[in-house]
Amino acid sequence: MTAPTESRSAKRTSAASEITTPPPGATVPAVDPAAGQEYELSDEVLGNECFGCGPHVEHGLQMKRIGRDGTTAYGEIVVKREHQGAPGLAHGGILATAMDEILGTSAWLTGGRYVTGRLETDYLAPVPVGSTLYLKAWCNGVEGRKAYIEGEGRIGGPDGPVAVRAAAIFVRVPMEHFTKQR
Numbered sequence: 334m335t336a337p338t339e340s341r342s343a344k345r346t347s348a349a350s351e352i353t354t355p356p357p358g359a360t361v362p363a364v365d366p367a368a369g370q371e372y373e374l375s376d377e378v379l380g381n382e383c384f385g386c387g388p389h390v391e392h393g394l395q396m397k398r399i400g401r402d403g404t405t406a407y408g409e410i411v412v413k414r415e416h417q418g419a420p421g422l423a424h425g426g427i428l429a430t431a432m433d434e435i436l437g438t439s440a441w442l443t444g445g446r447y448v449t450g451r452l453e454t455d456y457l458a459p460v461p462v463g464s465t466l467y468l469k470a471w472c473n474g475v476e477g478r479k480a481y482i483e484g485e486g487r488i489g490g491p492d493g494p495v496a497v498r499a500a501a502i503f504v505r506v507p508m509e510h511f512t513k514q515r
């Protein structure tokens with residue numbers, strides 16, 4: 334019998350695939366000044382019905398945006414019973430949603446309105462119901478309409494073990510994107 338070896342995904346230090354890694358020409362932007370101001374008013378910018386961050390959406394994630402440093406965004410969610418997959422543990426789709434929300438925040442801080450084009454997620458440790466997931470996302474580059482964003486969620490504290498990692502391409506869209514389907 335061969336000794337168990339560390340899984341390939343556990344050895345990876347980034348969730349980014351070839352697709353979500355920025356091309357060589359991509360530039361890392363400074364925070365857009367208007368977006369920086371809007372960040373403080375995010376409930377008003379977004380309305381408050383978002384499953385990810387609406388503060389009054391009963392079974393939503395109610396992600397709190399707790400700060401930013403340039404286009405790096407920080408947030409937190411508390412995993413509730415309604416977010417379970419296996420008994421007592423967060424559902425993977427819920428964790429992906431939390432990552433989508435914090436990565437999207439970083440994309441928006443670069444300026445403009447963005448939607449998720451592709452989201453890749455690595456799950457490294459189970460996240461118990463009742464725990465706080467400490468979220469962080471940063472921009473690796475923007476090329477044309479595409480923002481390449483990466484992030485992680487930690488448990489036990491902002492410097493605790495990484496439980497989930499994600500990488501994404503967000504695509505910049507005009508305002509009509511959000512109104513034309515209604």
Ligand SMILES: CCCCCCCCCCCCCCCC(=O)SCCNC(=O)CCNC(=O)[C@H](O)C(C)(C)COP(=O)(O)OP(=O)(O)OC[C@H]1O[C@@H](n2cnc3c(N)ncnc32)[C@H](O)[C@@H]1OP(=O)(O)O
Nearest residue numbers: 368371372375433434437438441448449450451477502504
């Ligand atoms: C202001 C500050 C306030 C701060 C405080 C508020 C914070 C606020 C935070 C909000 C946080 C929200 C976080 C949740 C965000 C959602 O959940 S958004 C909802 C889920 N996503 C969607 O519904 C998107 C649905 N898809 C679409 O609408 C369209 O496919 C898209 C993505 C707009 C692209 O269509 P399109 O406009 O026709 O553009 P297209 O030419 O196809 O693609 C443009 C480029 O993107 C690339 N691309 C498109 N899709 C993909 C893909 N899947 N994979 C790879 N590349 C792709 C294309 O290859 C193309 O690349 P280039 O040719 O330019 O090199």
